[in-house]
Amino acid sequence: MNPAQALFKRSVAVRLIVSAIACMTTLPAPAADPSEFSRAEKLVFVEHQLANVKAPASLRYTFVKSGSLEAGFEDEVRIDVKRKGKGCCVVQGSFLSGEHKMQLPEIEDPQSNPVILYFLERDIHEMERLTKGKSGYFRKRIRMTMVDEATVRDTKITYDGREIDAQEVSLTPYEKDPLRARFEKYAQKRYTFVLASLVPGGVYQVRTALPGALPSDAPVLEEVMTFAGRVAGGKQPSKK
Template sequence: MTQMFRRSAATSCLILALLAAPAAAAAEDFSPAERALFVTNQLASLKPPATLNYSYRKSGSLEAGFDDSVSIALRAQTDGSCCAATAKFLSGERRLSLPDVESAQGNPVILAFLERDIREMQRLTKGQANYFRKRIRMAVYQGAALRPVTLSYRGRNVAGQEIDISPYLDDPLRPRFEKLANKQYLFTLSDAVPGGVYAIRSRIAGETADAAPLLVEELRIEGATPATPPRQP
């Protein structure tokens, strides 16, 4: 496994800071999904200062849902390059405390979403956060496939790609949290949207085929301020 992911399992405070470090491993050490999610410089086309804005919705039958927002404020580094990043992930009592990233390349919103998700899995199952991190990183490394998709953004169709993983289906500890074991994560990426992340969703299906989902959490791009021209294909 890559140096990036070994470190990301160490502490929750480091999980975002890892985005600042250049990939030290050879390209062949990363799976295609790892490169798309964690190694690609998704902020390369942005000119700071800028803020990436996302909507966030939680729904499902397991517990009360809500609508909220997420923002990633980007500012120039001391040498003028992009970007140092500050995440505001949800609001009020739900706000997730995250460290600033002083030299971000990948979009911090990906690991921020996963960090919240991992803490929620820990809350719901009483399991260990590092265990859930391990299952997610192994799923991205071993079993994740990329597929092309067409997305709608700002009134036009743009090219993107999707990556989905189900980290717990073959989990040896699955009986401890069987109700949540079918959890699926869907990452939707596009170079045509600012910050490269179109949406991220986690979903736990209901107990029967016709039942409503137990839990759905979805983050979706709203845009950037100041407005950032999309990348050209």
């Protein structure tokens, strides 16, 4: 398999995974050799992030939107992992509330944490709203950048009162975009994924940030989703 074929196979696999979870296709993702994925793809889309979560369980994340572009807000995201016969589980997501709420499908026997794809799907639709571009194009740019342009670095985070190992995946999908001129306002938008195997569900934080004109300026737009803990006893998360 030449490099172009390998790139195409990886891209198709990830596209189908993302599309299936976003209820955009009923086609199953083809089996793919994990060795064919980049390290960034493995960390974000392929690894068994839910291996440390035993059903039934609920995971809660805070979501904060801020910046000078438009009004911000604070909300919550929840992932419910339910038992399913003798199999692994079924995951149901609750992403934001009120006018911001996303309708999400149940996902059967997931390995990677669907919360990442839910976040990305919302971001893609926000890009479509803000730029009048096509969601498929933004989805493709994120996917392709993840393959060969994303950077991965080891880092540390503080979780449960102690410092633990984590990996940070970072990418700027529109910086080298051939159609950059059409989306110049968002060319520097950065996506960052902070992943840690000791955090339930494997996902500590996902954020996007569009920097200001000067390094000292606050972000024009920033959205941050951060793990906030398990929901005890299956209770609904409280609003703050």
